[in-house]
Amino acid sequence: MEEIITRLTPILHRVFENNTIVVTPELAARDVENWTSMTNVIFIAEVENEFKIKFHFRDVMGLKNIGDLIKIIQKKIS
Amino acid sequence: MKSTTENVYELFINTCKNHSGRSAIFIKDKTYSYSEFLSIIGGIKRQIQKSKRQSKMIGIYTNESVNTYAAMWSIMSLGNAYVPINKKFPLERAAVMIEDAGLNILLYSEESAEIEKLKERLGAKIDFIKMETITNGSLDYSFADIKGDDYIYLLFTSGSTGKPKGVPIRHKNVIVLIDGHLYDPKYNVTKEDRYLQMFELTFDVSVLSYVFPLMVGACFYVVPQDGIMYMDVLQILLDQKITIAYMVPSVINYLQPYFSQIELPELKCSIFAGEALYAKPVVEWQKCTPNGFIGNAYGPTEATVIVTEYIWDNAISQEETYNGMVPIGHMLGASKSLIADEKGKEVKQGEKGELYLYGPQVTTHYWNDEEKTKKSFVQIEHKGVAHHAYKTGDLCFINHRGNIMYCGRIDHQVQVNGYRVELGEIEFHTKKYLANDKNLAAFPIINAVGSTTIYIAIEGFDNKNNSALLDYLRTNLPSYMIPAKIISVDTLPLTISGKTDRQKLATSYQS
Numbered sequence: 066m067e068e069i070i071t072r073l074t075p076i077l078h079r080v081f082e083n084n085t086i087v088v089t090p091e092l093a094a095r096d097v098e099n100w101t102s103m104t105n106v107i108f109i110a111e112v113e114n115e116f117k118i119k120f121h122f123r124d125v126m127g128l129k130n131i132g133d134l135i136k137i138i139q140k141k142i143s
Numbered sequence: 144m145k146s147t148t149e150n151v152y153e154l155f156i157n158t159c160k161n162h163s164g165r166s167a168i169f170i171k172d173k174t175y176s177y178s179e180f181l182s183i184i185g186g187i188k189r190q191i192q193k194s195k196r197q198s199k200m201i202g203i204y205t206n207e208s209v210n211t212y213a214a215m216w217s218i219m220s221l222g223n224a225y226v227p228i229n230k231k232f233p234l235e236r237a238a239v240m241i242e243d244a245g246l247n248i249l250l251y252s253e254e255s256a257e258i259e260k261l262k263e264r265l266g267a268k269i270d271f272i273k274m275e276t277i278t279n280g281s282l283d284y285s286f287a288d289i290k291g292d293d294y295i296y297l298l299f300t301s302g303s304t305g306k307p308k309g310v311p312i313r314h315k316n317v318i319v320l321i322d323g324h325l326y327d328p329k330y331n332v333t334k335e336d337r338y339l340q341m342f343e344l345t346f347d348v349s350v351l352s353y354v355f356p357l358m359v360g361a362c363f364y365v366v367p368q369d370g371i372m373y374m375d376v377l378q379i380l381l382d383q384k385i386t387i388a389y390m391v392p393s394v395i396n397y398l399q400p401y402f403s404q405i406e407l408p409e410l411k412c413s414i415f416a417g418e419a420l421y422a423k424p425v426v427e428w429q430k431c432t433p434n435g436f437i438g439n440a441y442g443p444t445e446a447t448v449i450v451t452e453y454i455w456d457n458a459i460s461q462e463e464t465y466n467g468m469v470p471i472g473h474m475l476g477a478s479k480s481l482i483a484d485e486k487g488k489e490v491k492q493g494e495k496g497e498l499y500l501y502g503p504q505v506t507t508h509y510w511n512d513e514e515k516t517k518k519s520f521v522q523i524e525h526k527g528v529a530h531h532a533y534k535t536g537d538l539c540f541i542n543h544r545g546n547i548m549y550c551g552r553i554d555h556q557v558q559v560n561g562y563r564v565e566l567g568e569i570e571f572h573t574k575k576y577l578a579n580d581k582n583l584a585a586f587p588i589i590n591a592v593g594s595t596t597i598y599i600a601i602e603g604f605d606n607k608n609n610s611a612l613l614d615y616l617r618t619n620l621p622s623y624m625i626p627a628k629i630i631s632v633d634t635l636p637l638t639i640s641g642k643t644d645r646q647k648l649a650t651s652y653q654s
Contacts, residue, residue, distance in 0.1 A: 094371060101622075102397050102560075105371045106592055110400075122401035126374050 090132030149291025162360030186277035222287030224294035291315030303567030309510030323476015334360030391561035417561025
């Protein structure tokens with residue numbers, strides 16, 4: 066998990082233009098300024114690119130926080 | 144089919160009588176039947192009646208609650224007009240709208256820091272009524288003596304001089320919309336239909352989603368407003384087997400990566416409105432909705448939601464696009480149009496001109512704004528007859544099939560996620576912050592998924608101040624008007640006539 070958080074952190078900082086975001090499993094869209102439909106699309110695309118995975122829309126739909134995202138990433142890369 | 148009354152509330156009451164046990168609204172995982180909904184409406188109506196204030200317009204501080212939706216009908220039943228005030232609006236913007244509308248009463252659903260700030264800002268001028276869901280089991284079918292000329296709602300749109308414009312709409316305008324669109328046999332609307340309601344209530348397209356179903360005994364399903372919109376829309380479309388969906392084109396723009404995974408066999412109509420619809424995602428969306436048709440609808444708030452529609456046909460529509468955009472089609476019902484040159488003379492088929500709209504859906508004026516009313520509502524002559532018309536500012540032409548093609552704006556207005564944005568309004572507030580003579584220009588950029596976003600270029604601006612400027616703008620403008628990027632330039636590019644060349648700015652920064 067720590068390794069995935071380390072790789073997600075620069076993506077979040079870049080997409081949301083905020084280097085102060087602390088990435089934890091509890092972090093959710095409502096906690097981050099400018100987490101909109103557009104930035105969500107960019108964020109998901111960058112995560113797919115970083116981990117060489119592809120999300121189904123149900124994967125994205127069910128995400129409540131970064132912890133959920135980490136679980137799906139772990140499942141897809143294992 | 145034609146309505147037998149000019150009173151929208153009367154049509155609603157008839158539906159309640161005929162379909163009392165059927166579902167009317169699904170919101171926050173709960174379904175309310177027509178009788179339950181009417182009972183809540185009655186409770187709020189009684190609360191309003193206890194107020195000592197009198198006002199033709201009554202405000203609703205909107206949030207995602209059955210009370211908010213009920214309140215609109217409660218207000219209507221009393222013969223008043225409702226004025227939705229978005230809870231996400233900055234305090235000053237909300238206050239300006241409340242004062243401009245002349246509100247004495249503001250209904251709200253829950254206590255919040257924003258309500259406290261509004262109370263502090265507006266003081267004793269306003270009777271703030273917290274809506275309680277009081278149902279006493281009885282159903283109140285009564286309503287005031289409502290005439291077609293009575294106002295039904297007042298909505299605000301972006302104003303280029305910094306102040307939003309109030310657009311008052313009457314019952315008779317909405318009745319014409321119902322007759323021209325809802326009762327169109329190709330939609331085959333029945334009480335079994337399930338409507339998507341994705342729009343924030345200060346956006347007039349929401350009227351199609353929460354009024355239309357209640358005219359026929361159908362149900363509407365409210366999309367949560369605080370999540371990732373396009374995903375929440377898809378969830379409701381799937382989980383609730385939606386049959387009729389009014390949406391902004393941005394929704395399918397964002398869903399493009401998942402088109403091959405999406406199947407919506409129950410969706411019989413996808414109607415897009417609020418911003419330009421591009422053909423590429425439409426072709427793919429048709430595959431996701433094999434049993435439904437796709438439409439593009441157009442209309443400014445000043446002409447009661449929508450006045451044109453175009454139905455996509457895979458066989459022929461691709462040839463009809465303009466710069467990849469789907470036509471806005473033909474006029475609906477009794478609404479009429481004229482495409483004219485700068486002198487007001489009708490142009491020939493194929494020639495571009497400004498679109499003027501007239502007919503029984505066009506409102507008469509802006510609220511409390513004679514100057515803007517004179518600019519936008521004009522007398523025109525068409526086919527030898529004088530008409531009161533709305534000057535849209537949209538550049539259009541009629542194609543060889545008689546469909547209206549939208550080409551863009553004549554002025555500096557854009558649509559962002561369906562919301563009308565006057566670039567001048569963003570510039571106005573930015574200039575106020577800077578409090579100097581720096582030249583600046585806001586301009587639209589098409590983002591990676593084909594939706595519009597706003598950038599602003601400012602001469603000699605120190606980008607270290609980006610956060611401070613954005614914080615200031617957020618206190619005056621809604622989120623969809625906040626620039627996505629602030630660009631510092633040495634000098635703004637100019638056209639030959641010496642005006643700021645927004646087109647060049649947009650081209651330079653479009654990537």
